[in-house]
Amino acid sequence: MKPPVLxxxxxxxxxxxxxxxCAFPGAGQxxxxxxxxGTVLTLTFLVPFALFTMSAVKLLIAFYKAFPDxxxxxxxxxxxxxxxxxxxxxxxxWVVSIxxxxxxxxxxx
Numbered sequence: 001m002k003p004p005v006l007x008x009x010x011x012x013x014x015x016x017x018x019x020x021x022c023a024f025p026g027a028g029q030x031x032x033x034x035x036x037x038g039t040v041l042t043l044t045f046l047v048p049f050a051l052f053t054m055s056a057v058k059l060l061i062a063f064y065k066a067f068p069d070x071x072x073x074x075x076x077x078x079x080x081x082x083x084x085x086x087x088x089x090x091x092x093x094w095v096v097s098i099x100x101x102x103x104x105x106x107x108x109x
Contacts (some may be wrong), residue, residue, distance in 0.1 A: 003084055014105050018098060025097035037100065045093040052086035 021028030026042030059080065 014102070018101060021097045021101050022094075025094045028097065028101040032101070032104070034104075041093060041097045041100070043099070045090055047094070048086045049090035052083060052090060053081040055086055 018028065020031050024042070025045040026038045026040075029038030032038075062093055
């Protein structure tokens with residue numbers, strides 16, 4: 001049986017940064033005091049997220065108004081494409097934020 005490996009301070013720092021970035025994109029950059037990239041990532045996440053939320057709510061309202069006849073949603077000019085597009089955009093920003101933190105920290109070593 002192997003003895004337990006102590007987690008170094010470096011690994012704790014990386015884990016904290018990745019977890020904070022998982023909680024909210026840009027948070028890890030702000031934790032590293034990289035104000036510009038943290039602000040840019042936060043705003044590029046918030047804008048598509050707000051658009052995603054508004055599109056999803058609009059889609060749900062149209063769906064429930066046209067519940068007996070789903071074809072009425074087409075007449076209401078509501079489609080799934082914007083919802084998926086904005087959701088994908090928020091996901092891309094999230095992944096970029098996590099990769100940015102990890103790559104920047106690896107370069108510092």
